[in-house]
Amino acid sequence: MFKKFSPSTDIAGQTPVKSSVQRAIRAAVLSQWKIEPETLEAIWPKKEGLVHVKCREHISIYTVHGEPLIIQHFDGPYYPTLRLLHKYPYILPKVGIDRGAIRFLLAGAPMMCPGLTSKGGYLPPADAALPAGTPVAIHAEGKDNAVGIGLMKLGSEEMRRINKDVGVEVTTYLGDDLWALKAL
Amino acid sequence: MPSKKNATPANPAPATEELEGPPPPEPVSPVQVLYCAVCSFPPEYCEFGSSLTRCKEWLKENYPDLYDKYYSENALTAKVGTLSLEAQTKLEKDTAKKEAKAEAKADAALKKKLASQITIKRIERNKRKHVTAIHGLDAFGVDLKKASKQFASKFATGSSVTKNLQGQDEVVVQGDVSDEIVDMIEAGVGVLKGIPVDNVEIVEEKKKKGGD
Numbered sequence A: 001m002f003k004k005f006s007p008s009t010d011i012a013g014q015t016p017v018k019s020s021v022q023r024a025i026r027a028a029v030l031s032q033w034k035i036e037p038e039t040l041e042a043i044w045p046k047k048e049g050l051v052h053v054k055c056r057e058h059i060s061i062y063t064v065h066g067e068p069l070i071i072q073h074f075d076g077p078y079y080p081t082l083r084l085l086h087k088y089p090y091i092l093p094k095v096g097i098d099r100g101a102i103r104f105l106l107a108g109a110p111m112m113c114p115g116l117t118s119k120g121g122y123l124p125p126a127d128a129a130l131p132a133g134t135p136v137a138i139h140a141e142g143k144d145n146a147v148g149i150g151l152m153k154l155g156s157e158e159m160r161r162i163n164k165d166v167g168v169e170v171t172t173y174l175g176d177d178l179w180a181l182k183a184l
Numbered sequence B: 001m002p003s004k005k006n007a008t009p010a011n012p013a014p015a016t017e018e019l020e021g022p023p024p025p026e027p028v029s030p031v032q033v034l035y036c037a038v039c040s041f042p043p044e045y046c047e048f049g050s051s052l053t054r055c056k057e058w059l060k061e062n063y064p065d066l067y068d069k070y071y072s073e074n075a076l077t078a079k080v081g082t083l084s085l086e087a088q089t090k091l092e093k094d095t096a097k098k099e100a101k102a103e104a105k106a107d108a109a110l111k112k113k114l115a116s117q118i119t120i121k122r123i124e125r126n127k128r129k130h131v132t133a134i135h136g137l138d139a140f141g142v143d144l145k146k147a148s149k150q151f152a153s154k155f156a157t158g159s160s161v162t163k164n165l166q167g168q169d170e171v172v173v174q175g176d177v178s179d180e181i182v183d184m185i186e187a188g189v190g191v192l193k194g195i196p197v198d199n200v201e202i203v204e205e206k207k208k209k210g211g212d
Helices: A019-032 A037-043 A082-087 A099-105 A113-117 A156-162 B013-019 B043-048 B052-062 B064-071 B073-080 B085-115 B144-155 B178-187
Strands: A011-016 A051-055 A059-064 A067-073 A078-080 A094-097 A135-140 A148-152 A166-173 B118-124 B130-135 B159-163 B169-174 B200-205
Touching: A019 A037, A019 A078, A067 A166, A078 A082, A082 A148, A094 A099, A094 A113, A099 A113, A099 A135, A099 B043, A099 B085, A113 A156, A113 A166, A135 A166, B043 B052, B043 B064, B052 B064, B052 B085, B118 B178, B130 B178, B144 B159, B144 B169, B144 B178, B178 B200
Parallel strands: A094 A135, B118 B200
Antiparallel strands: A011 A051, A051 A059, A059 A067, A067 A078, A135 A148, A148 A166, B118 B130, B130 B169, B159 B169
């Protein structure tokens, strides 16, 4: 989503968000991420207004003090930015890719099932299966920090069964143009 | 905005957090992730970046223990892990290639920067009135908006960033101030620091005959 992104051409405008909408976003984030209200309060204090940065192709970025925190595509799920995820790694469910897939991910490619189901990859066990359409943190074999954030295209069980084609669509990854932007 | 380089992992977030801790359930404090100052990745991902050698040097200098963790002999052998030897060598080759490419690109960008021209154009508005258009400042990393602000306050005239006919941004200052601007660039005042004077060129644009 952010492989090519330049603030001067891709941002349509910045507006402060209405407090009623902020409440809705806060509630949605609390229900979608595994985050405690206190922690969310610490990263996004109630008093600080959220700023909505509207970008091309229905991408919305929400910033606090110019620091991008939340990404949304159209009216899909809310994603944290990768820097936020690095600070609070537990807020999204994890999947892992094997070492061979890292360089493809860093080039912006979607993650194929074999990279997730192989020995180096990681998928949650069957009793904690992830349905399709969940935002996930993509971790890499042998690394501590997440390397990207993606959206499950297939359920984790389905992935094991089919083991072919795209498993996780990549939203943002280490080294893309959003990563390069520290402030908006 | 002063971009805080990621050499300092201590960002202001945790400080404010500790202050506002009165609600009984304390907020979970953020994990401080160290980012490489060279490629901005967490150091464990440097090997996939395009500046591995420089990243390695930086890490060795600043965080020798981490350097040992990531690049010592057994770390390297452990890393190969599930990958076959073939794939590993290919990966290394790719990284080297990428690095060379990035270096060449940086070189080219620098050359271009050195070769790029700044044009100061005096444009006739009326018989005795001129505006001065400065084009090409952005190649030297000058924030055009700030530059225009600086000119406006220095000359006490109007100054703005506008698109010229080719659709490129340039700074337009009211009044004929081309010589003064050359002086300012020479002295490197404010945002105009570090621009070689040799690249500055003054042109004059007369209004066409019968224009008015």
